[in-house]
Amino acid sequence: MNFFERQAQARRTSTRLVLLFVLAVAAIVLAVDLAVLVFAGPHPGLLALATLGTLAVIGLGSLFRIASLRGGGESVAQSLGGVPVPEDTADPSLRRLRNVVEEIAIASGVPVPKLYVLEHEAGINAFAAGYSTSDAAVAVTRGALDRLNRDELQGVIAHEFSHILNGDMRLNIRLIGVLFGILMLAIIGRKILEGGRGGGRLGRSVSVILVAALLAMLVGYVGLFFGRMIKASVSRTRERLADASAVQFTRQTAGLAGALKKIGGLHEGAKLNDRADAEEISHMLFGDGVGVNGWFATHPPLLERIRALEPSFRADQLEQLSRRWAQEPPQGLQEDRMLGLAAVPPPLPPADSxxxxxxxxxxxxxxxPGADDYRRADSIVSTLPDELRALAKQREAVLPLLLALLLDEDAAVAARQRYEIAARLGQDLAEQAVQLRAGALAGLHPMLRLPLAALAFPVLRLRPRPQLESFTDAVQAAVNADGRVSLFEYCLARLLTVQVTESLDPSRHARFxxxxxxxxxxxxxxxxxxxxxxxxxxxxxxxxxxxxxxxxxxxxxxxxxxxxxxxxxxxxxxxxxxxxxxxxxxxxxxxxxxxxxxxxxxxxxxxxxxxxxxxxxxxxxxxxxxxxx
Structure with missing residues (x-):
């Protein structure tokens, strides 16, 4: 199944998700109506009120949660306590994570996503969230950084990139909103019961409210049932596909298999500390963060996933690893040193080939992306001049750097472009762009232009919205300054505009x-x-x-x-x-x-x-x- 077929399948899955949501809502409404019939008798007006009230609670709950996630992947990561990974971090674990993500992004042909770490999570897990590649965020747990070696981390990140590339993310983020609405009655009932605890006599009205809250929470378990059923039906097949894609991408099975073995062999496994958060995003995680098995499992059994990569692997081998790691837990960075340095990547082809x-x-x-693409990404990263890589990660340098990529080789056209940029972003910034075009970017290999833009994109997104809007205006003005702009420069400008626009309002641009x-x-x-x-x-x-x-x-x-x-x-x-x-x-x-x-x-x-x-x-x-x- 190729990218286009998976996109088509994701669109069909979205339709199925709507049908399952309607079925879940109907079941919850029926449960509420039955409770009203049992406790209040056949009163048509009361039944109608209960039905409308239930629909309103579910609908408003879903709309509220979807609205809260309009910011895309970044809002999901932050809601779970994710800490951003600095562009210039000196922490070895974070530096290794950023290097791996940058290489995979370049090999995939997408902008580098925003990176987050769930610092208080000792389990090995990760997720990708967002509506599109332009607003994607990848989050990993501290346990994954500490316990996984570089190959294993590559396998996990490649697995998450499969979700980014195949349209799974936008389905996942919509699923969060849908499930929140389904679970609203249970949430309301639980909150009321927690607030009503304490000593003292209860009045009749308060007792009635608490009984109603208990019923709401019980009915809410109908929502929980359907929620887990929906997640299981949507998630398991895509997890198998993501595992297969990760192997294709990283050119070896040992990394991904090793990460899965460590999940199975370490006490912390893939579990997240906050069960409520884990329940909400369990369908997005690399490993099972909740511990639900059987029909409602969002992931295939761990041993099954390992055997798909290593058919001869046995359950008793996992038990042996577990006993060994109980005595001496694995340390990812230490394993990296023992494994030695990676092979030197092949050179880029000549620019005129x-x-x-x-x-x-x-x-x-x-x-x-496959093994050759990953090797080519290694070459691109190692070939990019250090000066340009440093500029791509500097907040004040990223705008002139990207605009410099658009400046025409013809002096007259470039002068007109400089005028248009200066009119929108200032003379100093326009002059910096001209200097970069004549200096650091002079003679840049054609294969390095898009990767350089991809590396710069996370820093670009940090600029204030008004400045980003001025930037996109300047990009368009530079392209339209003269009809002699090349097709590549035009398309690169369009790509920058699309990515910035989508990152500003992610949910508006998510569609099949x-x-x-x-x-x-x-x-x-x-x-x-x-x-x-x-x-x-x-x-x-x-x-x-x-x-x-x-x-x-x-x-x-x-x-x-x-x-x-x-x-x-x-x-x-x-x-x-x-x-x-x-x-x-x-x-x-x-x-x-x-x-x-x-x-x-x-x-x-x-x-x-x-x-x-x-x-x-x-x-x-x-x-x-x-x-x-």
């Missing part, structure tokens, strides 16, 4: 598309024409590239090659419609754009980065694909 490529190969790689290619034929033709024109000086060759792409995405429709007069700026009107395509239609779109970029079957490094950028704008993250070419 070309590689063989096919559209199905590219579509198959979207959000499916439903449109078909025929409904957006004009927009598809415009994109393919612009891509074909940008890659070919010869009109006849550009037309052949355009037709090759059109044949992939709209095989039964004839649209003549007609490049727009305003060039890349014509793309301003196509992105929203194309991003609304259903997942399987996006697969055809990615194949069509690939065919247009590489109609001769070969692709240069710069063209590959253009393709990666277009895919990222359309929320189809593409790994460093030249690793597999």
């Amino acid at each position: 070309v590689h063989a490529l096919t559209p199905p190969m590219v579509a198959a790689q979207v959000a499916q 598309g439903r449109r078909k290619p025929a409904a957006v034929a004009a927009e598809l033709a415009t994109l393919l024409a612009v891509v074909a024109q940008a890659g070919h000086a010869d009109t006849a060759a550009a037309q052949r590239a355009y037709l090759a792409g059109l044949q992939r995405v709209l095989p039964n429709e004839h649209r003549p090659y007609a490049p727009p007069a305003n060039g890349v700026l014509a793309l301003d009107g196509v992105w929203e419609a194309l991003d609304a395509l259903d997942p399987l239609a996006k697969q055809a779109l990615v194949e069509g754009v690939t065919a247009a970029v590489s109609h001769d079957g070969r692709i240069a490094v710069a063209e590959a980065e253009l393709l990666r950028t277009i895919c990222a704008v359309l929320h189809c993250p593409l790994p460093p694909m030249l690793a597999k070419a």
